[in-house]
Amino acid sequence: xxxxxxxxxxxxxxxxxxxxxxxxxxxxxxxxxxxxxxxxxxxxxxxxxxxxxxxxxxxxxxxxxxxxxxxxxxxxxxxxxxxxxxxxxxxxxxxxxxxxxxxxxxxxxxxxxxxxxxxxx
Amino acid sequence: xxxxxxxxxxxxxxxxxxxxxxxxxxxxxxxxxxxxxxxxxxxxxxxxxxxxxxxxxxxxxxxxxxxxxxxxxxxxxxxxxxxxxxxxxxxxxxxxxxxxxxxxxxxxxxx
Numbered sequence: 001x002x003x004x005x006x007x008x009x010x011x012x013x014x015x016x017x018x019x020x021x022x023x024x025x026x027x028x029x030x031x032x033x034x035x036x037x038x039x040x041x042x043x044x045x046x047x048x049x050x051x052x053x054x055x056x057x058x059x060x061x062x063x064x065x066x067x068x069x070x071x072x073x074x075x076x077x078x079x080x081x082x083x084x085x086x087x088x089x090x091x092x093x094x095x096x097x098x099x100x101x102x103x104x105x106x107x108x109x110x111x112x113x114x115x116x117x118x119x120x121x
Numbered sequence: 122x123x124x125x126x127x128x129x130x131x132x133x134x135x136x137x138x139x140x141x142x143x144x145x146x147x148x149x150x151x152x153x154x155x156x157x158x159x160x161x162x163x164x165x166x167x168x169x170x171x172x173x174x175x176x177x178x179x180x181x182x183x184x185x186x187x188x189x190x191x192x193x194x195x196x197x198x199x200x201x202x203x204x205x206x207x208x209x210x211x212x213x214x215x216x217x218x219x220x221x222x223x224x225x226x227x228x229x230x231x232x
Contacts, residue, residue, distance in 0.1 A: 004164070033219065040130075042211050042222030043165070056219060091164065106215040107153045107172040112164040 002026070004113035006092050012119045013082055021077045021116045025094030029111070031104045032075050034067055037089040037115070049075065050104045082120045089115045123148045123214045127223035135231050140184075140199040142226045144212030147193065154195045155213045155220065156186055165211065171195060182206070202230050 005024045013019050025032050031050050035043035045059040052072040060066070064082075069075040079086055093110040097103060128143040146152055153172050157165040169180025176188045186197045195212060207230045213220040 031218070035220075035222075040225075042213075042225050043220070045219045045221065048219055050218075056217075059219070093165075104218060106218045107170070109155075109167050109170060110220060112157075112166075114162075114164045 004092055004094050004111055006090075006113040006116050008116060009114065010117045010119075012121065014121050015083060016081055018078065018080045019082055019118065021079075021090050021092075021118070023075045023077070023092030023094075023113060025073065025075070025092070026096075026111055029094035029096050030072070031095045031108070031110075032069055033093040033095075033110060034075070034077050035091045035093065037091055039088075043091055046077070079118075082118075084120050087118055087120045089117050091115045123150075123152070123216050123221045125154075125212045125214050125221060125223040127212050127226050129226055130224065131227045131229060133229040133231065134202045136204055137201050140197070140202045140206065140228065142197040142210050142212075142228065144186075144195045144197065144223060145193050146195060146212075146214045148214055148216050150216040153215045154186075154188060155215065156180065156184070156195075156197050157211045157213060157222075159209045159211065159225075161208075168197070168210075202228075204230050204232065206230055 007022045033048040034046040037043045047057040049069040064080045067077045093112045095108040095110045098105045124147045126145045155170045156168040169178045171188045179185045212223045
């Protein structure tokens with residue numbers, strides 16, 4: 001079946017512009033995660049949703065960053081007034097409900113999309 | 122708080138040699154541990170995961186990892202390296218659903 005998809009794959013923008021990054025999770029996956037990966041580093045957690053509810057946004061760097069998942073499927077990560085330091089690979093992942101517990105859990109595999117490479121000039 | 126430390130940003134092996142990638146974790150709750158692999162220009166792919174069922178975990182492509190609580194380690198091994206194993210490997214810990222990743226180890230395989 002189809003994996004996690006992200007669009008656009010590449011985004012070049014000028015400092016001060018707003019950008020919206022889209023994530024389409026695997027069908028039926030209830031949890032959706034956003035990570036940011038700088039060059040030469042591991043992915044860094046930003047925020048995640050179970051269904052449409054944002055569970056944890058502690059990783060969002062500041063209030064220029066926001067995310068939503070209004071219908072519990074597609075999610076959008078928005079960065080307002082972009083700065084050069086926002087340049088990175090933005091990765092989305094999704095995971096299913098646990099078959100054992102019937103709930104999302106920390107032990108479920110997260111399936112990652114190909115990422116959006118954001119460059120702020 | 123949770124964290125992982127991956128020792129060695131680069132590991133070089135010859136084809137056919139043992140692969141050992143090191144990962145140590147810190148967690149305030151019983152950890153779930155993962156190894157992901159990232160090939161160039163691709164997303165991360167799960168190699169294996171530890172969820173407390175068994176301390177020796179077997180994954181895809183001949184990789185395995187052993188959870189050692191006393192050493193807070195979860196090292197990744199493969200008996201015989203293939204050229205196709207050249208990639209970046211990330212260890213991650215999860216206790217509250219989000220993943221905390223290490224900085225990664227790039228595996229280089231020479232013929």
